[in-house]
Amino acid sequence: MKKTTISLALLAVLSVASEARDQIKMVGSSTVYPFASAVAEQLGATGGVPTPVVESTGTGGGMKMFCAGVGMNTPDITNASRRMKSSELAQCRANGVTDITEALIGYDGIVLGQNKSNAPLKLTRKEIFLAVAEKVPSADGKSIINNPYKTWNQINPSLPNRAITIYGPPKSSGTRDSFEEMTMQHFTEEGDLKGLYHGAGLKKYSKIRTDGVWVDSGENDNLIVQKLGKNKNAIGIFGYSFLEENGNKISGATVDGAAPTPALIASGKYPISRSLRFYIKNNHRGEVPALDKYVAMFMNDKMIGERGSLKRLGLIPLAKGTRAASIKSATSHAPLKALSLMQK
Amino acid sequence: MSNNINNHNPFYDPTLKKRHLSDKIFKYMAMSALLISVAFLLVFFTDIISKGLPSYKQAYIELPVKYNTETVADSSFAIDEKHYELVSRAWYRDMPKYVSENPEVMNKTPIEWVLADDEVDQYMKGHQNTLTDEQKTVVEELKKQGKVESKFNTLFFTTGDSKIPENSGFLASAVGSILTILVCIAFAFPIGVMSAIYLEEFKKDNKMSQLIEININNLAAVPSILFGLLGLAVFINFFGLPRSSALVGGLTLALMTLPVIIVSGRTALRSVPASIRQAAYGLGLTKWQVVKDHVLPLGMPGILTGSIIGIARAMGETAPLIIVGMIAFIPDIPTSFTQAATVMPAQIFTWAGMPEGAYIERVSGAIMVLLAILLTMNAVAIYFRKKYEIKW
Known part of the structure; x- marks a missing residue:
């Protein structure tokens, strides 16, 4: 008898679940999470609607849920620290998510930081690759060998004679994905080492060495920053906002001649940077009326502008022209086209 | 002599000393195991309590607040320039709502206790903070006048999560x-x-x-x-x-x-x-x-x-x-x-x-x-x- 009551209760709840809701649901990147939840809180406090729910699932996980279909049980927005892939868009379309708008909000730089008491460090992406890859080209450049480098000056005599120790994010992190893509696959997939690595059967090579030189340091960037305070030889890899917050203790290495400053990250001169975005499911606009309010509040100079409140949280604002264009396309619900995803 | 007696004692056990020793060792090992777990528990509790107790206090600042049409439109003008950055962003955010609920404060400049920024709070508690030296002197000044105070943190027990640390509760x-x-x-x-x-x-x-x-x-x-x-x-x-x-x-x-x-x-x-x-x-x-x-x-x-x-x-x-x-x-x-x-x-x-x-x-x-x-x-x-x- 109790079981029948329970199944009846379940059925009753079922009918509740399919109604329209006034609360926005978001998933996606942990990098965008602090910005999205700040805007969500602001909307809840001043917009007269329930505070949107922001879940941090990682970019890939968010895309999967976002593209799972249309309906009140799927998220309305997914945050991303990279562009949507064409395969993900195809998945979306196959599941009926046909009307998507992309909103570019700003940039995040991946910083190689060190204890401030050290002399400034000038690195190139090639040197970073040689320091972290498990297999590197041999000195004559003809074969691939296990990484022999233990100190920075073995890679380049002009670099300091310091042991290579790198505290970096673990495999589950989006920061790690971006780092591998921009410093390692940059050479092994597009650059001058492509032939060598593909010839050895190593496609999309981005394996980080496991001989103790690279130390996985957890998702918590705070921890990496703390470790740099104790270990003066070490280099840490983390998001730009942590450099800004700890500028009195930590300095960022220049990469390919560009220092990790907001201006150089925004202009793309600093090479290890990525764009932050969110994707809006326009199919839900009718049933979730707060969606437009959220987009209008987020895509506004007060939030993402040069003096916007998200800058205090570490967002690197877009250049003025790009920003205006992005705000316009997001607030006018410009549909995302497959072709535009091909562009960088 | 005594050996002799023992030799003839049918209850004499030559391994007795050794057995008693291992008995003692076992007892002390078990005891030290208990001591270790108690020590862990003590460390855990003192750490949690010493870190957690300060969270039940929150700094507030007593300041004149300007309520008029201009400050309601942009609440950042409600506090004078000198103290602007010491006040919580949550306070600025919620101020217009407060005025619409309490219209009698309009066009007045009452002296009120307002929620302080979390960095001021951390400074008051002697923790690491990002206040500049200038801001620190302003806080010290307020402290001398008794205008900054750690009060019971009611917000912590009455609100939900927030991206503004001092405004967050459980x-x-x-x-x-x-x-x-x-x-x-x-x-x-x-x-x-x-x-x-x-x-x-x-x-x-x-x-x-x-x-x-x-x-x-x-x-x-x-x-x-x-x-x-x-x-x-x-x-x-x-x-x-x-x-x-x-x-x-x-x-x-x-x-x-x-x-x-x-x-x-x-x-x-x-x-x-x-x-x-x-x-x-x-x-x-x-x-x-x-x-x-x-x-x-x-x-x-x-x-x-x-x-x-x-x-x-x-x-x-x-x-x-x-x-x-x-x-x-x-x-x-x-x-x-x-x-x-x-x-x-x-x-x-x-x-x-x-x-x-x-x-x-x-x-x-x-x-x-x-x-x-x-x-x-x-x-x-x-x-x-x-x-x-x-x-x-």
Whole structure:
């Protein structure tokens, strides 16, 4: 008898679940999470609607849920620290998510930081690759060998004679994905080492060495920053906002001649940077009326502008022209086209 | 001489000294094991309490506040330039709303206690902070005049999560925990107890029932994250219940708690002596009457103890709730079972990843509250056991 009551209760709840809701649901990147939840809180406090729910699932996980279909049980927005892939868009379309708008909000730089008491460090992406890859080209450049480098000056005599120790994010992190893509696959997939690595059967090579030189340091960037305070030889890899917050203790290495400053990250001169975005499911606009309010509040100079409140949280604002264009396309619900995803 | 005596003593044991020694060693090893665990516990508690107590205090500043049409339009003008940055962003955000609710303050400049920024709060507590030297002198000045004060942190106990550290509290997650646990109890307790009764009193002993038994015992040891995956597949994807809601979270935790309740329930029922049942049958009672009037009431203290401990464990659980979307930024206090909610351990987890010192403090503060609740629940379990325990 109790079981029948329970199944009846379940059925009753079922009918509740399919109604329209006034609360926005978001998933996606942990990098965008602090910005999205700040805007969500602001909307809840001043917009007269329930505070949107922001879940941090990682970019890939968010895309999967976002593209799972249309309906009140799927998220309305997914945050991303990279562009949507064409395969993900195809998945979306196959599941009926046909009307998507992309909103570019700003940039995040991946910083190689060190204890401030050290002399400034000038690195190139090639040197970073040689320091972290498990297999590197041999000195004559003809074969691939296990990484022999233990100190920075073995890679380049002009670099300091310091042991290579790198505290970096673990495999589950989006920061790690971006780092591998921009410093390692940059050479092994597009650059001058492509032939060598593909010839050895190593496609999309981005394996980080496991001989103790690279130390996985957890998702918590705070921890990496703390470790740099104790270990003066070490280099840490983390998001730009942590450099800004700890500028009195930590300095960022220049990469390919560009220092990790907001201006150089925004202009793309600093090479290890990525764009932050969110994707809006326009199919839900009718049933979730707060969606437009959220987009209008987020895509506004007060939030993402040069003096916007998200800058205090570490967002690197877009250049003025790009920003205006992005705000316009997001607030006018410009549909995302497959072709535009091909562009960088 | 003495050797001689010993040699002739039929009870003399040459290994006696050695045996006593190993006895002593064993005793001290066991004792040091206990000491180590007590030491760990002490370190844990002193660390949590010393870090957590400050979170129950929050700095407020006494300042003149300008209420007029200009400052309502842009609340950053309500506080003079010198103190502008010392006041919480949450205060600026909520000020227009406050004025619309209290129109009598309009066009006045009352002196009020306003919420201070978390960095001022951290400075007041002597913790690491990012105040500039200039700001520090301003705070010191205010301190001399008695215009900055650490007051009891009511916000911490009355609000939900916030991206503004000084504005964040754990009430929303506490309410979420209560709703989730209510769902968990409503499903796990009756189903668990009924299953235990069936398995113990009605079931015939055959291959099938043995298989079920083994599986239930195994389920009790399954890692909790797997129940999260089950909850996602069954409740969200199949039944279509709302993600992140207390309902889904409670059902998922109920799945996890069920085997614990069944196993402990069966043990409790089994401890009711067979003589009671036989006497009842002898009087011609039906099985239902025997269970309802005799076995269940006598087994209840044991069942309750097991259930409370299982539910206390569910209350501290985070892993399965990650999968069903309850670990998220959910600042609103939930008012129904289908609304998005978060739970206390989840709130502790999200705060622990934040960079600001004020959150680290709140982590320990929230842990203290959670521990207090869990200890109370366990105390209740012990009370029930002691009060209704019957020695046969």
